[in-house]
Amino acid sequence: MFQQEFLDRIKKRLPANSSLIEGVAEALDISYDAAHRRTSLKSKLSLEESMVLARRFHISLDKLQEVTSNDIVAVQKTASITNEEELQKYFERSYTSLSSLKASKEGHLLYSAKDIPLFYLLEGNLLTRFKCYVWLKLLNPNFTDKKFSEFHPNLSLLTSAKELASIYSNLTVSEIWDITTINSTLKQIHFYYEAGLLDIEDALQLCTHLEELISGVAKKVSKNNGTFQLFYNELLLMNNQVLVQTPTQQSLYVPFSMLSYYLTSDPHTCEQAFNYFQKQLEHSKLLNKAGEKEQKTFFNKIYSKINSLKQLLSAVENLNFE
Secondary structure, three states, X not given: OHHHHHHHHHHHHOOOOOOHHHHHHHXXXXXXXXXXXXXXXXXXXXXXXXXXXXXXXXXXXXXXXOOOEOOEOOOEEOOOOOOHHHHHHHHHHHHHHHHHHHHOOOOEEEEEOOOOOHHHHOOOOHHHHHHHHHHHHHHOHHHOOOOHHHOOOOXXXXXXXXXXXXXXXXOOEEEEEOHHHHHHHHHHHHHHHHOOOOOHHHHHHHHHHHHHHHHHHHHHHHHOOOOEEEEEOOOOOOOOOEEEEOOOOEEEXXXXXXXXXXXXXXXXXXXXXXXXXXXXXXXXXXXXXXXXXXXXXXXXXXXHHXXXXXXXXXXXXXXXXX
């Protein structure tokens, strides 16, 4: 009974052009014959196989056993990150998690951006290196005294970061920003410069990369091609929450530490999250359909923040008489 219901749930999560046997075989890395035996109930799924399938298709096993209610939600939790290898695995798992959305032409991602969305920071440039440095500096105890100039991440880490960035650029996305969305990155640059861990040349170059990042977002807004929407919200606080929607499922990503998040596909919870997103959107301005003046006003305020930091850094450097 459990296995049949479990397989039925998996089938509903599959793209229309994919069979259940195909989905199970791919997820478990087994032959089609072995997958057929499991889907036809001739062979039982092991506990380990059930866990793999549950993670792959975002299905709560205890929900199937009816031990939960609308007040209790089973979630998956990402593994802790304390070193480069674990950070790379985080990028790889995030890529896998979003692959189903990329495969769906009707998929949609909603992003409540308290900070610059992670994906924009993973292009493989100096900004990517800096953000990895910041994350590891706060999560890895061995980074205590390491300067940014001494940090040289592995090529495999940067490659996995770029792959995650690339999948995001091909999705249909709605992001909700405020002028303050850029603040944390600016504060990080300023903090590590003042702490003597970031050279002035790198600090100014990071500001230039931020200007290029914002310019890229502004160009996507002006194109208004239907795959990217940017909402300006100055009323409700964002929280970096992400809701992924496809015709077969919804998945909610809720941050609980710097990079880690809880993931649930519980229908009731995802529906509540969607309703809250709708409230945010109702109190937001869609910049894609705003006039040129409103668009430029929004982005100029962000450019002004970046320029203020550049001026501050330059002024402090000029006061160093040695």
